[in-house]
Amino acid sequence: MMKAVETDLLVIGGGATGAGVAWDAASRGLQVVLADRGDLATGTTGRFHGLLHSGARYAVKDPRSARECAAENRILRAVAADCIEDTGGLFVSTPADDAAYADGFVAACQQAGVAATEVPVTEVLRAEPHLCPGITRAFAVPDATIDAWKTVWACARAAAAHGAAILPYQEVVRLMVEGDAVCGAVLRHARSGEEITVRARYVVNAAGAWAGRVARLAGCDVAVVAGKGVMVAMNHRLVNAVVNRCAMPGDGDILVPVRTVSVIGTTDARVEDPDRVQASADEVRAMLAAGESFIPGFTQHRALRVWAGVRPLFAATSPTSAETRDLSRGHTVIDHAAREGVGRFITIAGGKFTTFRLMAEETVDAVCADLGVRAECRTAAETLPDSEERHYYWIGARQAQAEARPVDDPLVCECELVSRQDLLVAAARRPGLDLDDLRRALRLGMGPCQGGFCMARATGLLHEAGHLDRAAANAALRDFVEERWRGIQALAWGDQLRQMRLDAWILLGVLDLEHLPE
Amino acid sequence: MTPGRLALTAVGDSLDRCIKCTVCESACPVAAVTSLFPGPKTVGPQAERFRQSQGSSPDRSVDYCSGCGVCTRVCPHGVRIAEINARARARWRGRTGVSLRDHLLARPVLTGRLGRPVAPVFNWALGQRPLRVAAERLLGVHRAAPLPRVVGRTFRYRVSRRRPPRSPDRVVYFHGCSVDxxxxxxxxxxxxxxxxxxxxxxxxxxxxxxxxxxxxxxxEPARRSVRRLARSLSPAGTDGLPIIASSTSCGLMVKREAEEILGVEDARLRDVSRRTYDLFEFLAGLHRAGRLRTDFTPVPLTVAYYAPCQQRGQGIGEPAMDVLGLVPGLRILELDRSCCGIAGTYGLKREKYAIAMAVGRPLFDDIAAARPDLVACDSETCRWQIGRATGLPTVHPLELLYRAYGGAEPGSAAAGPGGQ
Structure with a gap:
């Protein structure tokens, strides 16, 4: 007999949008189940550069998005402060940029309600010693950086506090349709294969770049285009503020200092299958070369890791061109009852991380209207867990914590300063998790050595504490290392190559990772 | 431009070369003796990723780095660990403020000027335990720390009446505060x-x-000092002359640290830096060129020689060993230890004295086992530390060379330093 759950709202997709919808709906009093085929924030959300837009980047080209970002930036700073670092942002005119663009940029920012203030170049160069000394103008904007994993889990925890059930690793295998309405879904656990039925009065498809696939399960057609964006994380912060080139948005023109790294992004190219996205060596080279235009010597710095994410771009009709940058970054709430006669089913398509809360608000407004529930959105005023004090995160936080730690709680991950206690507490909090979940929760193995030093320690500790049996510990270690190495293969030169050699000696030479017992 | 953008970023960016191999942590003499200092990699390239390039540093443990520079020297990948740590330490101090004691220890000229007119009283006071205990309580200078005695007549006064010989070969002498x-x-x-x-x-x-x-x-005051010094050492008419330093730490400051730690980019300083030689580096060069006089008289002594950290940091080998090796009768035992612990003023401080002594312990034990007549070391603060800890006369190696050239002792050279 299959296990069955009943709920008001089933949200499919545990990225920022889905978690936001779950938080919003649960805080309005709906019973919510949130399901994702993997861990939360592992699709587009977990693979973006970490920029909390001020709106300035869209001001010239997409004023509506700019206005939305400006408003959401202010709200998220208030409700999700713990996830945000107030780095500030800069738009700089490099010698290669059209100086006249800056005037139009300032006017557009003003129009869109984005605060952009011109700053003397000498002052900017003092604060950002790596920046190209030839820049002609600079503008300060309220860009910031935001930790995607932390934000999504904060939303999920807020939703859970309002009674929501959070179900990671539950893939939708079937949408249940009765008459002309969707009434739930059958979910299958990614590891155990066990299936459960969720009967829901309403279903929201928040699967982002995968929304077309989910919609098809109900016979609906959503033309989401997956736009691939390649990002490269540099080994440390080359800038203190988010730095954008003051020019029409292009490839590799933004550098985001997020946590301990700085991420250069990005590209934009259409891909057919959002599950098969790889960054090519050419794309990496092009990205690093682009960095030279505003950070001289950029290619000489150590690139730590490369990855690609997929933007869920929504177009009424599928564009034929491979160029997707011109598609709007806006979002659309698609009511399938009006569109295809499939009731109680909404897809939230398009959008971007910065506006996830607004997207959720609009989506839940539509759900409530349809269900006849009268409840106001509360997410613009309800602070997320750990953000109650409204203190921004700061880069030195972990170092300060490490200082205060007792000597009998040694570091497991030296690069990201994760201690044994951190690891064991996180593992106990989420039974059944794997190392990759711990990575996202703790940033374990995400620093310069990419797991070379910490992974064997972590698996050993988890085995000792009874979280992983011998076979699972060995498999977890192998899988993790393989996944980490996938992200640095395209960077196998210079410092990172030296690092890979040392890691290989440790893991393959000393620990004989390739011949661990099954 | 102050501080130099490029000089500052180049050292900071060297953290990218760290592959966490831990060679520096194994070699660090401070981490080996105290858990208060987690090690050069930990507070250096590792912690640096958590620091903003401006603003304060969140970690106080970097203050326990003695600055000996062993880490930078042993790093196989070229990470400027000690330099990164020196800057982080400065940022930490910027946040906590600098104590009266540290202000005093940072200004040897001031101590010298204040102490000189009352030298007998000053020197007497250094040896009085109750006064030292009081100074430890009030100032935080450890009661047993090796402090130098002030002389009544400065070096400059003593050489002011000499009649210098004429010669077409000229050099500039950079004597530093300690000599004076x-x-x-x-x-x-x-x-x-x-x-x-x-x-x-x-x-x-x-x-x-x-x-x-x-x-x-x-x-900031350090940058002003070294810029002023660069001007002083290159007065009109001395263009291109070699500048000879007899203090290894002051020499290292001019050669490397002003640029690499302080980020000073100054044409005058760069020129002075290029022309600065450690005394024995210069003498060894003369010998290679066949110009060093070797009219030595035998010096029948057994000497334990220790090359101090700041001299090793200059990357010039051990020229004192090369030159003293020419002196007949002199038996030299080389001491292969990384640090004596004092590291400038580190070991003088109440909270660090015990660490400094523990760092130097292996060196002191080696010296005791060697039973030499004398100990020789190029750096003044190291000489004071070693002399105080071993009770043996500890001299600059040039005193042995001077004796080999037939010189009589012009001062109380082989006397131990002050302090009880």
């Missing part, structure tokens, strides 16, 4: 040795190089 106020005989012997080898020695008026200010984290 604490060990004038070292300066007098340096001049005598250089003159004996046919050089006319210019001794321009000069102040502090700023090293103690730098190691205390007072970077």
């Amino acid at each position: 106020y604490f060990e004038p005989w070292v300066g007098q012997m340096t001049v005598a040795i250089l003159e004996h080898n046919g050089f006319a020695v210019d001794i321009p008026r000069q102040g502090c190089c700023g090293l103690p200010l730098q190691s205390t984290g007072l970077f």
Whole structure:
């Protein structure tokens, strides 16, 4: 007999949008189940550069998005402060940029309600010693950086506090349709294969770049285009503020200092299958070369890791061109009852991380209207867990914590300063998790050595504490290392190559990772 | 441009080369003896990723780095660990403020000027335990820390009446504060040795190089000091002349640290830096060129020689060993230990004294086992530390060379340092 759950709202997709919808709906009093085929924030959300837009980047080209970002930036700073670092942002005119663009940029920012203030170049160069000394103008904007994993889990925890059930690793295998309405879904656990039925009065498809696939399960057609964006994380912060080139948005023109790294992004190219996205060596080279235009010597710095994410771009009709940058970054709430006669089913398509809360608000407004529930959105005023004090995160936080730690709680991950206690507490909090979940929760193995030093320690500790049996510990270690190495293969030169050699000696030479017992 | 953008970023960016191999942590003499200092990799390239390039540093443990520089020297990948740590220490001090004690220790000229007119009283006080205990309580200078005695007549006063020989070969002498106020005989012997080898020695008026200010984290006054020094050491008419330093730490400041730690980019300093030689580096060069006089008389002594950290940091090998090796009768035992613990003013501080002594312990034990007649070491603060800890006469190696050239001792060279 299959296990069955009943709920008001089933949200499919545990990225920022889905978690936001779950938080919003649960805080309005709906019973919510949130399901994702993997861990939360592992699709587009977990693979973006970490920029909390001020709106300035869209001001010239997409004023509506700019206005939305400006408003959401202010709200998220208030409700999700713990996830945000107030780095500030800069738009700089490099010698290669059209100086006249800056005037139009300032006017557009003003129009869109984005605060952009011109700053003397000498002052900017003092604060950002790596920046190209030839820049002609600079503008300060309220860009910031935001930790995607932390934000999504904060939303999920807020939703859970309002009674929501959070179900990671539950893939939708079937949408249940009765008459002309969707009434739930059958979910299958990614590891155990066990299936459960969720009967829901309403279903929201928040699967982002995968929304077309989910919609098809109900016979609906959503033309989401997956736009691939390649990002490269540099080994440390080359800038203190988010730095954008003051020019029409292009490839590799933004550098985001997020946590301990700085991420250069990005590209934009259409891909057919959002599950098969790889960054090519050419794309990496092009990205690093682009960095030279505003950070001289950029290619000489150590690139730590490369990855690609997929933007869920929504177009009424599928564009034929491979160029997707011109598609709007806006979002659309698609009511399938009006569109295809499939009731109680909404897809939230398009959008971007910065506006996830607004997207959720609009989506839940539509759900409530349809269900006849009268409840106001509360997410613009309800602070997320750990953000109650409204203190921004700061880069030195972990170092300060490490200082205060007792000597009998040694570091497991030296690069990201994760201690044994951190690891064991996180593992106990989420039974059944794997190392990759711990990575996202703790940033374990995400620093310069990419797991070379910490992974064997972590698996050993988890085995000792009874979280992983011998076979699972060995498999977890192998899988993790393989996944980490996938992200640095395209960077196998210079410092990172030296690092890979040392890691290989440790893991393959000393620990004989390739011949661990099954 | 102050501080230099490129000089600052180049050292900071060297953290990218760290692959966490841990060689520096294994070699660090401080981490080996105290858990208060987690190690150079930990507070250096590792912690640096959590620091903003401006603003304060969140970690106080970097303050326990003694600045000996062993980490930078052993790093197989070229990470400027000690330099990164020196800057982080300065940022930490910027946040906590600098104590009166550190202000005093950072200004040896001030101590010298205040102490000199009342030298007998000052020196007497150094040896009085109750006064030292009081000073420890009030100032935080450890009661047993090796402090130098002040001399009544400065080096500059002593050489002011000499009649320098004329010679087409000229050098500039960079004597530093210590020679002027604490060990004038070292300066007098340096001049005598250089003159004996046919050089006319210019001794321009000069102040502090700023090293103690730098190691205390007072970077702005340190930058001013070293810039002023660069001007002093290159007066009109001395263009292109070699500048000879008898203090290894002051030499290192001018050669490397002013640029690499303080980020000073200054054409005058760069020129002075390029022309600065450690005394024995210069003498060894003369010998290679066949110009060093070797009219030695035998010196029948057994000497334990220790090359101090700041001299090793200059990357010049051990020229004192090479030159003293030419002296007949002299038996030299090389001490292969990384640090004596004092590291400038580190070991003077109440909270660090015990660490400094523990760091130096292996060296002191080696010396005791070798039972030498004398200990020789190029750096003044190391000499004071070793002399105090071992009770053996501890001299600058140039004193042995001076003796080999037939010189009589012009001062109380082989006396131990002050302190009880």
